[in-house]
Amino acid sequence: MKTGTLDLDRIDQSILAELQADAGLQNQTLAERVNLSPSACLKRVQRLRRAGVIREEVAILDAARVGFPVLVISRVSLRSTTREAIQAFERKVHALPQVLQCHCVAGDTDFVLVICARSLPEYQAFAQEQLGDALELENYSSDVVLSTTKFTTQLPLDRA
Incomplete structure (x- = not known):
């Protein structure tokens, strides 16, 4: 490979x-x-x-057991998709510890975020402050994860 x-x-x-x-x-x-x-x-x-193949070695925590039972997947569309607008949004997201993952995607939205929170009211406040009032966003939509049937960080190297 x-x-x-x-x-x-x-x-x-x-x-x-x-x-x-x-x-x-x-x-x-x-x-x-x-x-x-x-x-x-x-x-x-x-x-x-x-070579950067091994980027980091981490402990994967059970989010609910350490006080973050709420997981939300948000889709974000920017008002502008210029390089500067995308980079500004990425910088903002990197500074938000609640955002666990940020993916720039092709399709109906520009980014998909995975966000953790201690409660739904905490997520709601985060969304209003960081997403709802953000001038650079055209719109966003969110789905609350009810349960996770599969989660892994292991790549299927034996199938490569």
């Missing part, structure tokens, strides 16, 4: 699959799982980090 200018062989894919499942694996354990020496495994992981 080729990613940018980096060729990923089966061993790289195995390393990445293991780290996607558990980013906290010790190098020794990882090396055993992918049948490499610890030094060879470490060199590969470092190369994957330097």
